Amino acid sequence: MPTAEANGIQIEYETLGRPTGRPLVLIMGLSTQLVAWPDRFCEMLAEAGHFVIRFDNRDVGLSTKLEGMGGPDLQRLAAQGRTGAAPPYSLADMAADTAGLMDGLGLSEAHVCGLSMGGMIAQIMAVQMPERVLSLISFESTTGEADLPGSTPEAAAAMMSKPPVKRQAYIDYQVEVYRAFSGGSVFYDESVQRELSARGHDRMFYPSGFARQMAAILCAPGRRGALSAVSAPTLVIHGDCDTVVPPAHGRDTAASVPGAALKIVEGLGHGMAYPSLWSDIAGAIAAHTESTP
Numbered sequence: 001m002p003t004a005e006a007n008g009i010q011i012e013y014e015t016l017g018r019p020t021g022r023p024l025v026l027i028m029g030l031s032t033q034l035v036a037w038p039d040r041f042c043e044m045l046a047e048a049g050h051f052v053i054r055f056d057n058r059d060v061g062l063s064t065k066l067e068g069m070g071g072p073d074l075q076r077l078a079a080q081g082r083t084g085a086a087p088p089y090s091l092a093d094m095a096a097d098t099a100g101l102m103d104g105l106g107l108s109e110a111h112v113c114g115l116s117m118g119g120m121i122a123q124i125m126a127v128q129m130p131e132r133v134l135s136l137i138s139f140e141s142t143t144g145e146a147d148l149p150g151s152t153p154e155a156a157a158a159m160m161s162k163p164p165v166k167r168q169a170y171i172d173y174q175v176e177v178y179r180a181f182s183g184g185s186v187f188y189d190e191s192v193q194r195e196l197s198a199r200g201h202d203r204m205f206y207p208s209g210f211a212r213q214m215a216a217i218l219c220a221p222g223r224r225g226a227l228s229a230v231s232a233p234t235l236v237i238h239g240d241c242d243t244v245v246p247p248a249h250g251r252d253t254a255a256s257v258p259g260a261a262l263k264i265v266e267g268l269g270h271g272m273a274y275p276s277l278w279s280d281i282a283g284a285i286a287a288h289t290e291s292t293p
Helices: 039-047 074-080 091-104 117-128 153-160 166-179 188-205 209-219 246-257 274-288
Strands: 005-006 009-016 022-027 050-055 108-117 133-139 235-241 263-265
Touching: 005 091, 009 039, 009 091, 022 117, 022 274, 039 050, 039 274, 050 091, 074 108, 074 209, 091 117, 091 209, 108 117, 108 274, 117 133, 117 209, 133 274, 153 166, 166 188, 235 246, 235 274, 246 263, 263 274
Parallel strands: 022 050, 022 108, 108 133, 133 235, 235 263
Antiparallel strands: 005 009, 009 050
16 A cells, blocks of 8 residues: 655555545544445445545554654543643644645545544544535544533443454454444444454554544544534534444534534444445435535
8 A cells, every 4th residue: 555745744545446536535533544444335435436545544554653752641631621631642633644645645625534533533624724625524423522422331441441462352352342332233244343353453453552542532622613614515424323422423513514414324333344334324425525516
């Protein structure tokens, strides 16, 4: 896979589809590699006329690791709240990484779709660099406001647990983590999650970046007010079974962006191991980007 210099770091990325297609940048979530966007899902997006770009955020996969910034104390940061807390880097820095990758690809603007933490980054791009965002797709994400409901205890415990190093143990662990994220959905496909987790482990096992990315999330201010100024056509996609970022977060995001469309997907939890729902989600994204002036 190619690498681009972006915002002073190296970003590993991959493209699918014709370069003349509608540019669509996919931003993945917390401590998760580009391969967590399933190949077939990306192919569906490419077949629908997109030039798809997926990439590893900083501190994950094959992109630059920020080990020199140390390991933040997440408990202390959570206790401090957002006032006065200083993470190693911010979600705004990660938004600048994404814009830098676009520069490297010669893209002045693109449709930007982010999942979970990726959705937070995409929202910041739409707020801070509107000229770069043709449209916004906020997927399984949140405005980050403190008055929204938290993750279920099971999902929170799974998210904060320590992954095992050995390959098979890691795959089994990830299957159970994402089961906790699924809210009991009958559409959660364990075999797909095993495949995604195995591919990620074989490509790069690097759990150290989790704390720095989580610190960026914990210290980010809520975006509800800022999103009221977003002019990019916006689609919010959320699952009704999501236990990490409950559906109220998606509704709040859609209510915060003027004219935003909201799509609640029945049976979708948190993550991408829902192959029977991919066509519906990819179709909604394609219809949104096609209708953007």
